Amino acid sequence: MAFRKFLPLFDRVLVERFTPETVTKGGIMLPEKSQGKVLQAKVVAVGPGAVNQKGNLQPVSVTVGEKVLLPEYGGTKVSLDDKDYFLFRDGDILGKYVE
Amino acid sequence: MAFRKFLPLFDRVLVERFTPETVTKGGIMLPEKSQGKVLQAKVVAVGPGAVNQKGNLQPVSVTVGEKVLLPEYGGTKVSLDDKDYFLFRDGDILGKYVE
Amino acid sequence: MAFRKFLPLFDRVLVERFTPETVTKGGIMLPEKSQGKVLQAKVVAVGPGAVNQKGNLQPVSVTVGEKVLLPEYGGTKVSLDDKDYFLFRDGDILGKYVE
Amino acid sequence: MAFRKFLPLFDRVLVERFTPETVTKGGIMLPEKSQGKVLQAKVVAVGPGAVNQKGNLQPVSVTVGEKVLLPEYGGTKVSLDDKDYFLFRDGDILGKYVE
Amino acid sequence: MAFRKFLPLFDRVLVERFTPETVTKGGIMLPEKSQGKVLQAKVVAVGPGAVNQKGNLQPVSVTVGEKVLLPEYGGTKVSLDDKDYFLFRDGDILGKYVE
Amino acid sequence: MAFRKFLPLFDRVLVERFTPETVTKGGIMLPEKSQGKVLQAKVVAVGPGAVNQKGNLQPVSVTVGEKVLLPEYGGTKVSLDDKDYFLFRDGDILGKYVE
Amino acid sequence: MAFRKFLPLFDRVLVERFTPETVTKGGIMLPEKSQGKVLQAKVVAVGPGAVNQKGNLQPVSVTVGEKVLLPEYGGTKVSLDDKDYFLFRDGDILGKYVE
Numbered sequence: 001m002a003f004r005k006f007l008p009l010f011d012r013v014l015v016e017r018f019t020p021e022t023v024t025k026g027g028i029m030l031p032e033k034s035q036g037k038v039l040q041a042k043v044v045a046v047g048p049g050a051v052n053q054k055g056n057l058q059p060v061s062v063t064v065g066e067k068v069l070l071p072e073y074g075g076t077k078v079s080l081d082d083k084d085y086f087l088f089r090d091g092d093i094l095g096k097y098v099e
Numbered sequence: 100m101a102f103r104k105f106l107p108l109f110d111r112v113l114v115e116r117f118t119p120e121t122v123t124k125g126g127i128m129l130p131e132k133s134q135g136k137v138l139q140a141k142v143v144a145v146g147p148g149a150v151n152q153k154g155n156l157q158p159v160s161v162t163v164g165e166k167v168l169l170p171e172y173g174g175t176k177v178s179l180d181d182k183d184y185f186l187f188r189d190g191d192i193l194g195k196y197v198e
Numbered sequence: 199m200a201f202r203k204f205l206p207l208f209d210r211v212l213v214e215r216f217t218p219e220t221v222t223k224g225g226i227m228l229p230e231k232s233q234g235k236v237l238q239a240k241v242v243a244v245g246p247g248a249v250n251q252k253g254n255l256q257p258v259s260v261t262v263g264e265k266v267l268l269p270e271y272g273g274t275k276v277s278l279d280d281k282d283y284f285l286f287r288d289g290d291i292l293g294k295y296v297e
Numbered sequence: 298m299a300f301r302k303f304l305p306l307f308d309r310v311l312v313e314r315f316t317p318e319t320v321t322k323g324g325i326m327l328p329e330k331s332q333g334k335v336l337q338a339k340v341v342a343v344g345p346g347a348v349n350q351k352g353n354l355q356p357v358s359v360t361v362g363e364k365v366l367l368p369e370y371g372g373t374k375v376s377l378d379d380k381d382y383f384l385f386r387d388g389d390i391l392g393k394y395v396e
Numbered sequence: 397m398a399f400r401k402f403l404p405l406f407d408r409v410l411v412e413r414f415t416p417e418t419v420t421k422g423g424i425m426l427p428e429k430s431q432g433k434v435l436q437a438k439v440v441a442v443g444p445g446a447v448n449q450k451g452n453l454q455p456v457s458v459t460v461g462e463k464v465l466l467p468e469y470g471g472t473k474v475s476l477d478d479k480d481y482f483l484f485r486d487g488d489i490l491g492k493y494v495e
Numbered sequence: 496m497a498f499r500k501f502l503p504l505f506d507r508v509l510v511e512r513f514t515p516e517t518v519t520k521g522g523i524m525l526p527e528k529s530q531g532k533v534l535q536a537k538v539v540a541v542g543p544g545a546v547n548q549k550g551n552l553q554p555v556s557v558t559v560g561e562k563v564l565l566p567e568y569g570g571t572k573v574s575l576d577d578k579d580y581f582l583f584r585d586g587d588i589l590g591k592y593v594e
Numbered sequence: 595m596a597f598r599k600f601l602p603l604f605d606r607v608l609v610e611r612f613t614p615e616t617v618t619k620g621g622i623m624l625p626e627k628s629q630g631k632v633l634q635a636k637v638v639a640v641g642p643g644a645v646n647q648k649g650n651l652q653p654v655s656v657t658v659g660e661k662v663l664l665p666e667y668g669g670t671k672v673s674l675d676d677k678d679y680f681l682f683r684d685g686d687i688l689g690k691y692v693e
Contacts, residue, residue: 006465008491009457039177047491048457053152053449061108061147069105069177076490078435078465087490094175094186095107095146138276152251160207160246168204168276193274193285194206194245237375251350259306259345267303267375292373292384293305293344336573350548358504358543366501366573391571391582392503392542402663404689405655443689444655449647472688474633474663483688534672548647556603556642564600564672589670589681590602590641 006080008047011060011090014078015041015068039070040097044085060090067097105179107146110159110189113177114140114167138169139196143184159189166196204278206245209258209288212276213239213266237268238295242283258288265295303377305344308357308387311375312338312365336367337394341382357387364394402476404443407456407486410474411437411464435466436493440481456486463493501575503542506555506585509573510536510563534565535592539580555585562592600674602641605654605684608672609635609662633664634691638679654684661691 008014018040022030043066049059062068071094075086107113117139121129142165148158161167170193174185206212216238220228241264247257260266269292273284305311315337319327340363346356359365368391372383404410414436418426439462445455458464467490471482503509513535517525538561544554557563566589570581602608612634616624637660643653656662665688669680 005493005495006491007494009489010487012491014491045491051448051454052150052154054154055448055450055452055454056154058150058154071175076467078490091109093108094177095105095111095113095144097104098106099104151249151253153253155253157249157253170274190208192207193276194204194210194212194243196203197205198203250348250352252352254352256348256352269373289307291306292375293303293309293311293342295302296304297302349546349550351550353550355546355550368571388505390504391573392501392507392509392540394500395502396500401691401693402689403692405687406685408689410689441689447646447652451646451648451650451652472665474688547645547649549649551649553645553649566670586604588603589672590600590606590608590639592599593601594599 006045006078008045008087010047011050011058012047012087013043013060013062013068013090013093014045014085014087015070015075015093016044016083016085017041017070037072039072041068041070041086042066043068046090049090062090062093062096069094069096105144105177107144107186109146110149110157111146111186112142112159112161112167112189112192113144113184113186114169114174114192115143115182115184116140116169136171138171140167140169140185141165142167145189148189161189161192161195168193168195204243204276206243206285208245209248209256210245210285211241211258211260211266211288211291212243212283212285213268213273214242214281214283215239215268235270237270239266239268239284240264241266245288247288260288260291260294267292267294303342303375305342305384307344308347308355309344309384310340310357310359310365310387310390311342311382311384312367312372312390313341313380313382314338314367334369336369338365338367338383339363340365344387346387359387359390359393366391366393402441402474404441404483406443407446407454408443408483409439409456409458409464409486409489410441411466411471411482411484411489412440412479413437413466413482433468435468436463437466437482438463442486445486458486458489458492465490465492501540501573503540503582505542506545506553507542507582508538508555508557508563508585508588509540509580509582510565510570510588511539511578511580512536512565532567534567536563536565536581537561538563541585544585557585557588557591564589564591600639600672602639602681604641605644605652606641606681607637607654607656607662607684607687608639608679608681609664609669609687610638610677610679611635611664631666633666634661635664635680636661640684643684656684656687656690663688663690 017038020038024030043062043064046060049057052058071092074092075088078085078087116137119137123129142161142163145159148156151157170191173191174187177184177186215236218236241260241262244258247255250256269290272290273286276283276285314335317335340359340361343357346354349355368389371389372385375382375384413434416434439458439460442456445453448454467488470488471484474481474483512533515533538557538559541555544552547553566587569587570583573580573582611632614632618624637656637658640654643651646652665686668686669682672679672681
């Protein structure tokens with residue numbers, strides 16, 4: 001697994017976006033243009049956290065495996081093992097889905 | 100309920116805007132253009148708060164269920180269970196209505 | 199009273215501008231264009247104050263009922279019970295009138 | 298006296314500019330255009346000072362009655378009792394004249 | 397070795413980019429235009445770290461020999477012994493590859 | 496002396512620029528255009544220093560009488576007793592000449 | 595020596611750029627246009643360091659005589675005894691060459 005071999009630095013979080021829905025509920029195939037941008041993602045790796053002004057490590061607020069809501073813009077695309085992931089700063093992630 | 104399953108991060112507050120009035124007091128239907136932008140909203144979920152410079156958590160200043168006044172601009176629209184909510188930073192919420 | 203039901207957050211101050219003079223000292227009616235912008239206002243509600251870097255609450259420097267001088271620009275208009283009020287940050291209020 | 302009734306907030310200083318010279322040393326009347334902008338002013342009221350990051354009040358560095366040198370730009374004109382005064386931040390005042 | 401003789405200052409990290417692939421898996425030579433920008437690099441020298449607000453040295457988060465992922469933009473090209481290296485701030489390096 | 500009567504505030508330093516050379520070493524008069532901008536100046540008055548974040552006074556790093564090197568741009572011209580002086584922030588002065 | 599008489603203030607570092615190579619290894623004279631910008635320099639004087647937020651002096655990270663690598667842009671040219679030197683902030687110097 002790619003996320004095993006890559007460790008984000010500081011407060012960066014590596015996420016994998018969910019795949020957009022390509023078929024409507026009624027069964028009709030959606031062209032790529034009509035597929036919405038997917039803002040939901042799964043956390044696959046987290047950095048150790050940023051160092052605050054007192055010199056202490058501030059851990060990130062999400063953990064590997066959690067499902068998060070991403071902001072519409074921002075993030076850095078990184079390719080690991082021919083698969084696309086995205087790096088977001090911990091503070092830019094909007095929220096997480098809890099059961 | 101959607102807000103049960105979504106947890107905003109840091110000092111973000113998830114609100115649900117009140118529905119605009121579609122009928123005047125005199126009973127006349129208002130077209131969508133004439134319906135004012137609704138700045139009043141109900142808090143449906145709050146983040147744990149931001150971490151201040153001393154590394155301590157600073158809780159948000161509103162609680163779930165409170166009726167708040169939103170600024171005219173800003174906020175991030177998020178769709179949860181096909182319903183529109185808005186995320187605001189705690190510090191951007193103008194005030195709250197108390198009984 | 200509207201200000202009873204609305205609580206500004208953080209260091210925000212809710213003020214009610216004084217009504218512009220519509221008649222000159224000599225008794226002549228002033229058209230709306232000639233009425234100056236009123237920068238004097240009465241404080242009707244104050245927030246609990248902003249939280250400083252040490253995590254302590256810094257109370258606002260004005261109190262309800264005081265007459266203050268507003269800056270010419272800035273402030274957020276809010277309508278409460280069909281009456282216009284303005285929200286200013288405590289630090290943006292220029293000064294206050296004391297007896 | 299106007300400055301008795303007005304109290305600047307935070308580190309604001311209320312000053313009264315000196316009147317520009319309207320007659321040359323040789324006795325010739327100066328038209329208004331030729332009268333230089335007066336940067337010297339007398340302090341008529343001072344705020345209690347700004348609150349620093351430790352939450353302590355930092356008093357302003359000038360006192361009522363002192364003659365100060367103003368920067369060429371900046372300051373906020375305020376009218377008190379039909380007389381023009383100017384509000385400057387304490388830190389924007391360039392210096393003071395001492396005997 | 398060049399990196400032995402050059403010591404980056406503060407939180408700067410000297411890296412050597414990996415060489416772009418010039419032959420496809422199928423054995424076809426790639427023209428220079430088709431060679432992707434290489435974002436993977438090896439750390440060849442690190443600064444002592446930046447000094448934080450408390451006056452203490454904050455060591456950098458990577459060590460010599462580690463394989464890191466660079467951001468697409470930024471970095472300063474430096475030539476040492478006719479070979480190109482790049483200086484990045486520690487905080488700008490996206491992550492590192494661990495075995 | 497003018498600098499006796501004027502006290503700069505905070506970390507401001509009052510300097511008097513040296514007069515530009517108007518004659519070349521060979522004895523030729525220089526027109527005003529050819530006279531270089533003089534960046535060397537003598538300190539004539541210093542402020543008490545700026546207040547740092549801990550609320551303590553940070554004295555300025557130059558003293559009255561020292562010869563300093565000014566930056567090419569910046570500084571505020573002030574006229575005292577019909578003579579031109581310049582105010583610079585302590586941190587903007589590039590260096591000083593020591594014997 | 596000029597650097598004996600000039601003391602940079604705060605965290606400024608006075609450097610002397612190395613002279614560009616004017617002859618190729620093969621012995622051909624290089625026109626001025628073809629001579630590269632020299633980014634290597636020798637430290638000739640250093641300031642006492644900047645004062646950090648705790649009010650303590652933070653010494654600069656280079657010492658007189660060290661060979662440093664300058665950034666391509668920035669720095670302030672100063673002429674001392676008809677010779678050109680450059681002032682850089684300590685934090686802008688990229689690195690130093692160690693034996």
